[in-house]
Amino acid sequence: xxxxxxxxxxxxxxxxxxxPWQSPxxxxxxxxxxxAKDAEDAEESPExxxxxxxxxxxxxxxxxxxxxxxxxxxxxxxxxxxxxxxKAVFLKDTEGEEAVGADGAFVLLALAFGAVxxxxxxxxxxxxxxxxxxxxxxxxxLGSLLAWGIGVWFGPTQDVVAHAREVGQGVTFDAYLELxxxxxxxxxxxxxMVVHLALTALFGPRDPEPEWPPQYGAPGTEQPPGPGxx
Numbered sequence: 001x002x003x004x005x006x007x008x009x010x011x012x013x014x015x016x017x018x019x020p021w022q023s024p025x026x027x028x029x030x031x032x033x034x035x036a037k038d039a040e041d042a043e044e045s046p047e048x049x050x051x052x053x054x055x056x057x058x059x060x061x062x063x064x065x066x067x068x069x070x071x072x073x074x075x076x077x078x079x080x081x082x083x084x085x086x087k088a089v090f091l092k093d094t095e096g097e098e099a100v101g102a103d104g105a106f107v108l109l110a111l112a113f114g115a116v117x118x119x120x121x122x123x124x125x126x127x128x129x130x131x132x133x134x135x136x137x138x139x140x141x142l143g144s145l146l147a148w149g150i151g152v153w154f155g156p157t158q159d160v161v162a163h164a165r166e167v168g169q170g171v172t173f174d175a176y177l178e179l180x181x182x183x184x185x186x187x188x189x190x191x192x193m194v195v196h197l198a199l200t201a202l203f204g205p206r207d208p209e210p211e212w213p214p215q216y217g218a219p220g221t222e223q224p225p226g227p228g229x230x
Contacts, residue, residue: 054124062135063139066143066144082174089164106147107181133196148179155176160175
């Protein structure tokens with residue numbers, strides 16, 4: 001009686017699921033990534049619209065404040081006294097600093113308006129954002145231009161010769177209000193951006209710390225099972 005024949009040794013066929021180091025299928029990963037991206041875009045879309053809406057409101061409100069800046073500049077800026085004779089119009093005080101004082105008054109008022117507007121925007125929104133900073137900068141520039149125009153328009157006439165003839169010879173009158181240093185138009189925007197960024201850095205909300213997955217080999221973590229582990 002012969003012993004039964006033993007079948008030849010067949011090597012074990014490993015299925016893809018037997019490999020513990022196998023990466024997940026790329027199709028499912030890309031699908032999950034796409035769903036996560038769509039969900040993130042859906043959350044950011046209303047927030048972006050709210051940022052743009054608030055930025056538009058801030059831009060218009062800050063620009064309208066230029067009316068107040070122009071009236072204050074017209075009221076507080078020192079006047080340049082002029083006097084005329086039968087031949088020409090002269091400065092009454094050749095060593096006076098009233099012309100420089102008008103530029104200085106505009107700069108100081110613009111800096112104050114920039115700081116106050118930035119603080120008000122931060123209190124209203126309680127967060128930062130590039131849209132708000134751009135709105136403050138553009139609104140401050142438009143407000144400064146409007147203030148400059150109001151000061152010149154409602155101030156003394158720019159026709160100095162006609163004004164001198166009207167008041168008569170030897171009578172002191174005020175020169176028209178002029179902004180000689182055009183860089184003063186940027187004071188509002190610069191002050192608003194600096195103050196808003198400082199307030200955001202000091203009192204703005206903080207982003208949560210990211211949670212990193214545990215790294216194998218780090219202290220306190222378990223080592224992954226090897227390929228031959230049961």
